[in-house]
Amino acid sequence: MYSNGLKKLMMIFMCFLVVFSLIPPGISNATGGDISEYLELEKKLEQEETSQDVDEPYSHVQGGLEEWVETREGDTADRERTDKVDQDVQEAFESEDDVSVIVHIEDGESEEFLDDAQAINHRAERIQTIIDQLTDRADTTQTEVLSALENLASQGEASEVASLWIINAISVRVTEAALAEIKQLPDVSHITKEETFTVPEVEVETEPRLPEWGLEKVYAPDVWETYGIEGDGVVVGIMDTGVEGDHEALHENYRGSANNHDYSWADFSSNGYADPQDGHGHGTHVAGTAVGGNDGEPIGVAPGAEWIAVKIFNDSGSATETGIHQAFQWFLAPGGDPEMAPDVVNNSWGNANTYATTFLEGVRAWEAAGIFPLFSAGNEGPGGGTIGSPASFPESFAIGATNRLDQIADFSSRGPVVWDGESYIKPEVSAPGAQIYSAWPGGGYHTISGTSMAAPHVAGVIALMIEANTDMTIQDIRNVLKDTARAETHMGSLPNVIYGEGIANAYQAVTIAGYAGTVEGTLTDSDGNAIPGSIEVEQEQIHVDTNDDGTFAFSIREGSHVGLARAFGYETSEFSFEVTRGETVELAVTLNETAQTDLSGLVVDEDGEGVPAARIRVQDAPLSAVWTDDNGAFTIRGLPLGVYTLSVSGRGIANTTYEVDVAATDEVTITVQRSETSEEPYWQTRNQNVERNAVADSHVDSSFVDLAWESSAPGRTIFSSPVANEDTIVYTTDAGYVHAVDRDREETRWSYRTQSLNRSTPTIAGDYVYVTGGRINGCIVFISIPGSWIGKSFSTMCRFMSHLCIMTVFYI
Numbered sequence: 001m002y003s004n005g006l007k008k009l010m011m012i013f014m015c016f017l018v019v020f021s022l023i024p025p026g027i028s029n030a031t032g033g034d035i036s037e038y039l040e041l042e043k044k045l046e047q048e049e050t051s052q053d054v055d056e057p058y059s060h061v062q063g064g065l066e067e068w069v070e071t072r073e074g075d076t077a078d079r080e081r082t083d084k085v086d087q088d089v090q091e092a093f094e095s096e097d098d099v100s101v102i103v104h105i106e107d108g109e110s111e112e113f114l115d116d117a118q119a120i121n122h123r124a125e126r127i128q129t130i131i132d133q134l135t136d137r138a139d140t141t142q143t144e145v146l147s148a149l150e151n152l153a154s155q156g157e158a159s160e161v162a163s164l165w166i167i168n169a170i171s172v173r174v175t176e177a178a179l180a181e182i183k184q185l186p187d188v189s190h191i192t193k194e195e196t197f198t199v200p201e202v203e204v205e206t207e208p209r210l211p212e213w214g215l216e217k218v219y220a221p222d223v224w225e226t227y228g229i230e231g232d233g234v235v236v237g238i239m240d241t242g243v244e245g246d247h248e249a250l251h252e253n254y255r256g257s258a259n260n261h262d263y264s265w266a267d268f269s270s271n272g273y274a275d276p277q278d279g280h281g282h283g284t285h286v287a288g289t290a291v292g293g294n295d296g297e298p299i300g301v302a303p304g305a306e307w308i309a310v311k312i313f314n315d316s317g318s319a320t321e322t323g324i325h326q327a328f329q330w331f332l333a334p335g336g337d338p339e340m341a342p343d344v345v346n347n348s349w350g351n352a353n354t355y356a357t358t359f360l361e362g363v364r365a366w367e368a369a370g371i372f373p374l375f376s377a378g379n380e381g382p383g384g385g386t387i388g389s390p391a392s393f394p395e396s397f398a399i400g401a402t403n404r405l406d407q408i409a410d411f412s413s414r415g416p417v418v419w420d421g422e423s424y425i426k427p428e429v430s431a432p433g434a435q436i437y438s439a440w441p442g443g444g445y446h447t448i449s450g451t452s453m454a455a456p457h458v459a460g461v462i463a464l465m466i467e468a469n470t471d472m473t474i475q476d477i478r479n480v481l482k483d484t485a486r487a488e489t490h491m492g493s494l495p496n497v498i499y500g501e502g503i504a505n506a507y508q509a510v511t512i513a514g515y516a517g518t519v520e521g522t523l524t525d526s527d528g529n530a531i532p533g534s535i536e537v538e539q540e541q542i543h544v545d546t547n548d549d550g551t552f553a554f555s556i557r558e559g560s561h562v563g564l565a566r567a568f569g570y571e572t573s574e575f576s577f578e579v580t581r582g583e584t585v586e587l588a589v590t591l592n593e594t595a596q597t598d599l600s601g602l603v604v605d606e607d608g609e610g611v612p613a614a615r616i617r618v619q620d621a622p623l624s625a626v627w628t629d630d631n632g633a634f635t636i637r638g639l640p641l642g643v644y645t646l647s648v649s650g651r652g653i654a655n656t657t658y659e660v661d662v663a664a665t666d667e668v669t670i671t672v673q674r675s676e677t678s679e680e681p682y683w684q685t686r687n688q689n690v691e692r693n694a695v696a697d698s699h700v701d702s703s704f705v706d707l708a709w710e711s712s713a714p715g716r717t718i719f720s721s722p723v724a725n726e727d728t729i730v731y732t733t734d735a736g737y738v739h740a741v742d743r744d745r746e747e748t749r750w751s752y753r754t755q756s757l758n759r760s761t762p763t764i765a766g767d768y769v770y771v772t773g774g775r776i777n778g779c780i781v782f783i784s785i786p787g788s789w790i791g792k793s794f795s796t797m798c799r800f801m802s803h804l805c806i807m808t809v810f811y812i
Contacts, residue, residue: 084183084189084190084191085191088193089101089179089192092193093176097175097176098173098175099193100160100171100172100193100322101171101179101193101194102170102192103145103170103182103188104167104169104190104191105138105141105145106186106187107137107140107168113130114365114368115368117133117369123370124338126368126369127332127333127341127370130332131333134165134168135165137165138163138165141168141187142168142170142187144185144187145187146161148182149170152178152181157174157175157177158172158174158178160172164322164325164326164329165329166325166328166332166361167361171322179191194322195351196318196320197313198313198319199282199313199318200282200348200349200350200376200379200450200451201450202379202448202450202453203411212297212299212437214436214453215299215301217432218301218431218432218457218460218461218503218504218506219508220302220461222506222507223464223506226557227514227515229510230302230304230464230467231301231302231303231304231305231466232304232467233466233467233470234302234305234306234343234463235306235307235308235342236307236308236344236345236346236462237309237342237344238283238290238308238309238310238345238346239310239312239346239349240278240286240287240309240311240313240346240348240349241278241279241280241284241312241313241314241315242267242269242273242276242278242279242283242284242309242311242313243276243277243284243287243307244276244277244278244284245275245276245277246443247284247288247292247296247443248296249288249297249300249439249445250291250294250296251295252294253291253294253303253306254276254306256276261276263308263335264276264309264340265308265310266330267310267311268311268320268326268327268330269311269312269313269315269319270318271314277311278315278441279315279441280313280315280441281440281446282317282348283313285436285438285439285440285446285448285453286348286452286455286456287309287439288438288439289436289438289453290302290307290346290459290460291304291305291459292438297445299437299439300438301456301460301461302459302460304463305460305467310327310330310331312324313349321358324359325362328362328366331345331366331371332366341369341370341371343370343371343372343462343463343466344371344374344459344462344466345366345372345374346374347373347375347391348375348452348453348456349452350375350378350388351388351389351390352386352388353389354385355389355392357389357393359389360395363390363396367395367474370473372397372462372474372477373396374396374455374458375390375391375397375455376398376451376454376455377391377398377401377426377427379413379450379451379452380411380413381412381413381414382410382411384497385416385417386413387413387414387415387427388413391413391426392417393419394419394424397428397458397478397481398426398427398500399427399428399429399430399431399454399458400413400414400427400429400431400451400498400500401430401431401433401449401453402430402433402434402499403432403433403434404434406490406491408498409434409449409451411451412430412433412454412498413451414426414497415427415497416497425496425497426497426500427499427500428478428481428482428501429481429482429485429499429501429504430454430485430500431454431455431458431461431503431504432453432457433450433453433457436449438453457504460506461481461504461506461509462477462481464506464510465510465513466513468514469514472513476513480512480513481504481509482495483501484508484509484511484512485500485502485503487501488502488503505541511540511556511557516555517579517584517585518553518554518583518584519552519577519579519584519585519587520551520552520553520585521535521552521587521588522546522549522550522551522552523546523550523551523552523567523589523590524550525592526591526592530551531546531550531567533546533566533591534546534565535565536565539561540561542554558581559579560578561578561579562575562576563576563577567591568622568640569593569594569596569638569640570591570592570640571591571592571594572591573591594640595640595641596638596641597641597666598639598666599635599636599662599668600633600636600667601616601633601667601669602668602670603616603628603634603648603670604632604670604671605653605671605672606671606673606674609632610630610633611632611650611653611672612630612631612632613628613650614627614634614648614650614653614672615649616634616648617647618639618645618647619646620645621644623639639662643660643661643662644659645657645659646659650672653672653674654672654673654674656672711739713733713737713751720732720761721761723764724743724764725764727743727744728749728764729743730764731762732760732761737751737752737753738751738771760772
């Protein structure tokens with residue numbers, strides 16, 4: 001038995017070698033010659049998995065992968081820390097004489113004062129209170145460390161000292177000797193290596209030019225024309241590569257002037273420009289989409305809003321952690337004056353590490369101050385769990401990118417994210433971000449793509465909303481943006497981790513923010529019974545489905561409107577109503593039943609033989625599917641008169657559609673074609689053959705399924721399909737468990753943890769279970785009973801793969 005097992009393992013190993021030898025050499029260099037970005041993604045996914053509290057109820061399972069898999073250095077999201085100093089600081093000294101670090105100060109205080117400050121109504125007073133609390137904390141706790149650094153600086157052992165009061169830390173460049181002294185100070189909590197950041201890469205598009213289509217997609221022109229609102233009196237902050245201040249589309253609404261930039265411009269990059277400049281282009285493009293226009297082309301969502309900017313990325317696209325923290329501080333009180341703080345700051349930048357909390361305190365300070373923290377979701381799509389930080393923070397508002405067909409851009413990062421065991425849907429909303437035409441340094445314009453281009457569309461929408469209602473809080477803005485986002489059928493069930501709530505809709509958002517009343521009512525039949533249906537006001541782009549009890553509610557622009565009420569089996573009814581701003585109008589809408597009939601028919605094959613067990617469903621109708629009897633006959637009862645499309649499917653026949661007008665006939669004969677299928681009695685692998693996905697030799701309609709029994713294993717989610725043979729069902733969970741259940745006795749046969757993220761589908765072949773993934777990244781082979789592992793492959797990353805076993809050869 002063991003010799004046969006070894007032979008099978010040798011076959012598997014040889015198969016791996018053959019498959020991987022076929023991979024063209026160029027593929028390994030597709031992302032620059034290494035797999036660092038994939039490892040970074042894996043780290044994020046592992047952090048999500050390891051953040052769970054997973055019970056260990058399976059002590060009866062012998063062994064564990066920890067007995068034979070060594071912990072790989074760097075597998076965790078956080079670097080190791082020794083004597084208060086992060087490992088990467090120590091490593092940096094191996095090649096450098098001095099290193100830039102962030103010295104974090106131990107203060108023992110919570111940030112409850114941020115919550116308390118939000119109770120202060122006057123915005124400037126609230127911001128000043130927050131700044132005072134943060135600076136007082138720094139003054140109290142940083143004194144000894146700053147004094148020591150001053151002394152070290154006089155000895156040439158330290159330089160570039162800067163207090164970062166927003167996070168209660170000090171940035172400094174130190175020698176190894178200085179580091180050894182600093183870490184001994186009791187007020188030092190820990191020391192990290194200062195990070196550097198690069199401006200997000202964008203896809204450059206020179207042709208075709210698609211002028212201003214993004215403005216139309218968020219309905220900005222409708223806001224300008226209907227309400228005369230363009231963002232007047234609102235200040236939008238741009239935190240980016242800078243802005244070309246004398247660009248024709250931007251110079252008029254720059255808040256500063258040629259003689260005074262103190263309250264409207266700051267440069268924390270290495271360039272140190274005294275006035276608004278941008279030698280890169282990214283920031284100018286972003287600013288143009290948010291507020292551009294004026295003497296130039298109409299490119300901005302809110303051309304009446306003013307802009308201010310902080311340059312954090314130098315002209316080469318590089319930014320320091322210190323400079324970004326200083327920008328967070330500056331925006332709280334531009335030029336030292338909290339009265340000059342912006343209403344929203346657009347951040348089209350981020351870190352690919354979803355769970356990096358480097359700037360969390362800055363985002364929280366902004367939120368408490370009433371500065372809307374808007375971030376691009378990131379360009380790490382299309383994989384799930386790829387939202388970057390700070391966009392990933394619950395306090396941040398993340399924006400995904402769509403194209404001109406309202407489809408999500410392939411590069412747009414997806415959620416979800418998990419913080420403290422709670423899952424959050426990200427992005428919150430999406431906006432146009434593919435092939436966006438906007439301002440560019442040198443007085444020109446350029447077309448580029450990225451979620452960096454999507455976020456400023458929403459910054460502009462927020463500016464329009466605030467002009468409509470200056471009393472809106474950050475939470476009000478968040479709610480209205482999400483509640484009014486435009487949904488399209490192809491987006492699927494919303495909200496989701498691809499589109500969020502949908503595409504930002506400036507017209508509906510502004511309407512709800514400042515010009516709407518509320519409509520409430522009930523949809524009933526002629527006898528007064530509540531019925532489910534829908535209400536539509538086409539001119540205002542409103543479509544709402546009623547609740548099961550027929551009730552409905554929505555907000556709509558003040559004025560006179562005409563609505564349509566629809567329900568299956570009832571005549572469509574038109575009704576008129578009047579809405580007053582800030583008030584609620586009650587409506588009672590009654591629908592009359594339409595005539596109904598029963599439709600009978602036969603499903604036959606090409607030879608005229610009746611097809612039993614065929615499933616017939618009426619498309620776009622809330623009716624249960626019906627099945628043909630042994631002779632191929634069926635009856636659909638209670639069909640309102642009209643034209644319908646029937647979908648016919650079943651085992652051994654090709655899917656077929658058939659159109660019928662039940663007002664003209666109540667009997668049909670539907671001819672279908674027979675089709676060949678490859679069926680097996682059990683679902684032992686994801687693919688029974690190379691032609692199609694697995695097909696079991698049974699057919700089930702979910703409408704007729706009752707729960708017989710259920711099984712659970714540690715973890716939150718099962719991403720893969722279960723597999724089964726004659727007596728065992730096997731599945732994996734995201735917590736890394738391979739779980740086997742007796743299919744008859746509903747009992748756990750065995751459970752084995754691969755110690756890390758696992759989203760692959762297992763394969764059963766004879767007495768063996770093959771599973772990829774887990775900490776080893778490769779393949780584990782089990783004897784199905786009792787579940788003991790008998791081998792593993794070399795460690796090649798294949799956690800999310802499914803596989804196929806034909807004869808004794810395993811393909812992956």
